Amino acid sequence: MKNASIIGLKEADCKKISEKLNVLLANYSVFYQNTRGSHWNIKGDQFFTLHPKFEELYNSLVLKIDEIAERILTLGAIPAHNYSDYLKVATIKESKEVSDGTKSVEQILSSFKVVLDLQRELLDITDAAGDEGTNSQMSDYITEQEKEVWMYNSYLGK
Numbered sequence: 001m002k003n004a005s006i007i008g009l010k011e012a013d014c015k016k017i018s019e020k021l022n023v024l025l026a027n028y029s030v031f032y033q034n035t036r037g038s039h040w041n042i043k044g045d046q047f048f049t050l051h052p053k054f055e056e057l058y059n060s061l062v063l064k065i066d067e068i069a070e071r072i073l074t075l076g077a078i079p080a081h082n083y084s085d086y087l088k089v090a091t092i093k094e095s096k097e098v099s100d101g102t103k104s105v106e107q108i109l110s111s112f113k114v115v116l117d118l119q120r121e122l123l124d125i126t127d128a129a130g131d132e133g134t135n136s137q138m139s140d141y142i143t144e145q146e147k148e149v150w151m152y153n154s155y156l157g158k
Contacts, residue, residue, distance in 0.1 A: 003076035011076075013129035018077030020125060021134070024118045025068045025079055026086035031111040032061040033083075034095040038104035046101030049155075057108065057148070064141060071134055105152050112149050116142060 004011040039054035069079035080086065087094070091114045097103040119138040126135040 003074060007074070007133070009075070009129060009131055013125075013131065014075040015077065017122070017125055017129060017131055017134055018072050018075045020118070020122055021068055021072045021075075022077075022080045023089050024115065024122065025065065025072070026088075026090040027092045027111075027114050027118060028061055028065050028068060029083065029086045030090045030092040030094060031108075031115065032058055032065060034092070034098070034107060034111065035061060037095060037098035038107070041098040042101055042104065043099045044101060050101045050104065054104070060144075067137065071137060074133065075131075102156065105156055109149060109152050109156075112145055112152075116145055116149075119145075 004014040035054055035058040039051060039058060042050050042054065069081075072079040080089075092111050095104075095107050097107060119142050122138045123135060123142075126132075126138065
């Protein structure tokens with residue numbers, strides 16, 4: 001955590017934030033792979049609508065995965081990188097339902113719920129630590145994803 005004092009944060013706070021960010025990273029990674037699976041395997045009359053939408057989503061997720069890993073490094077910790085490690089800590093589980101459009105969208109909404117909850121937890125932790133960098137990152141993600149939730153819910157007629 002050699003970066004902590006340089007960026008003006010306490011080492012203990014950086015450790016706590018990095019640990020929570022690694023949990024978020026694990027969840028994003030499983031979310032990403034599930035979305036790729038849905039993109040590849042979607043079938044039926046929803047194909048032309050959902051296939052490009054899933055690609056748009058997984059492209060957004062992979063950028064966030066990289067940004068989260070880089071934030072962990074900025075805080076002086078090491079980002080996890082093994083799927084076996086991700087699966088141990090992720091709340092999002094691997095999806096077997098990747099060809100049915102409605103089930104895929106429901107899985108996406110469930111995954112958004114998990115990452116939004118984690119990001120809100122991080123807002124509280126980073127606010128208390130004075131970590132504006134991580135706080136701002138999480139706030140930006142939440143703003144974007146709340147709109148995505150609205151759109152996916154609207155697609156389902158909810």
